Amino acid sequence: LAKKLKVTRTTVWKTLQHVSELGIEIQKASGQGYCIPGGIELLDQEKILSELSTTTKKLFNKLEIHQTIDSTNQYLLQQKDVISGTVCLAEKQTAGRGRRGREWISPYAANMYLSVFSEFPEGISKLSGLSLVVGIAIVTALEKLKFKDIQLKWPNDLVYQGKKLGGILIDLSGDVNGPCNAVIGVGLNIKMPPDSAIDQPWIDLQSIASKPVSRNKIIGKVLESLLTHISLFQKHGLKYFLKDWQRLDVLYGQEITLSSLKNPIHGTAKGIDDLGNLLVKIGSVIEPISSGDVSVRIK
Numbered sequence: 001l002a003k004k005l006k007v008t009r010t011t012v013w014k015t016l017q018h019v020s021e022l023g024i025e026i027q028k029a030s031g032q033g034y035c036i037p038g039g040i041e042l043l044d045q046e047k048i049l050s051e052l053s054t055t056t057k058k059l060f061n062k063l064e065i066h067q068t069i070d071s072t073n074q075y076l077l078q079q080k081d082v083i084s085g086t087v088c089l090a091e092k093q094t095a096g097r098g099r100r101g102r103e104w105i106s107p108y109a110a111n112m113y114l115s116v117f118s119e120f121p122e123g124i125s126k127l128s129g130l131s132l133v134v135g136i137a138i139v140t141a142l143e144k145l146k147f148k149d150i151q152l153k154w155p156n157d158l159v160y161q162g163k164k165l166g167g168i169l170i171d172l173s174g175d176v177n178g179p180c181n182a183v184i185g186v187g188l189n190i191k192m193p194p195d196s197a198i199d200q201p202w203i204d205l206q207s208i209a210s211k212p213v214s215r216n217k218i219i220g221k222v223l224e225s226l227l228t229h230i231s232l233f234q235k236h237g238l239k240y241f242l243k244d245w246q247r248l249d250v251l252y253g254q255e256i257t258l259s260s261l262k263n264p265i266h267g268t269a270k271g272i273d274d275l276g277n278l279l280v281k282i283g284s285v286i287e288p289i290s291s292g293d294v295s296v297r298i299k
């Protein structure tokens with residue numbers, strides 16, 4: 001390394017200390033050199049955008065890739081004059097946000113932290129099913145990459161064999177019945193370091209796949225699917241995707257517990273309605289539950 005970069009060995013050593021500070025594991029073999037076990041694939045704008053079709057490119061505005069950012073959602077929320085199809089990706093988030101005020105663990109060069117800005121002329125009241133469609137978009141992209149058995153847990157978790165693979169967080173602003181904006185954030189575990197301090201069972205795509213996965217390819221395919229699905233949702237609404245939801249719904253028929261602010265509720269999950277509410281059979285009555293601040297557990 002020192003010879004190739006025309007620097008001293010000490011400079012190499014010092015620089016690699018900064019790499020370790022990013023959370024990347026560096027193995028040292030004395031007298032031989034350094035190694036990043038499993039290698040590293042940094043985000044590459046060209047590779048990601050090469051996955052977009054000509055049709056989807058019309059829905060796309062620009063892609064910003066940040067090395068470190070507080071939160072990709074927060075960043076897009078703070079931008080002025082941002083327009084639909086603006087996308088933000090980061091190698092690392094220092095204040096990644098999850099649902100219900102939780103932190104989203106976001107180590108460097110490991111996963112996908114992506115946010116897309118979208119304008120909706122018809123208002124927030126028409127967006128109740130958006131996060132469900134975003135979930136469908138991601139699973140559809142992963143299925144095209146030959147990943148099987150990834151499911152959706154209402155309202156916005158991606159799961160594989162009961163473990164969390166990703167999540168969706170949508171920040172809305174604007175009018176209830178007039179023009180409004182959505183920052184659609186998606187976190188997807190691709191190659192999560194095994195010792196990550198996550199407080200629930202989790203999995204990443206690398207553990208599901210039988211061969212090495214490419215972050216750039218996965219992100220490109222997810223972005224393609226996301227932009228297409230958002231546009232279809234704008235035209236047709238959630239109704240258009242109900243069959244997809246039925247196919248991917250991990251909760252259907254399961255005994256579940258809903259925890260909200262007051263008392264937990266027990267019932268049987270019965271799919272969703274046209275507005276994206278979860279239908280839960282409680283006793284002999286089927287109740288629609290809106291996502292709000294509810295968390296769902298399979299009993």
Ligand code: BTN
Nearest residue numbers: 071073096097098099167185187
């Ligand atoms: C969840 O709690 O399941 C939602 C997680 C959403 C995480 C993503 S990562 C990209 C975007 N930026 C954020 O700060 N959060 C979302």
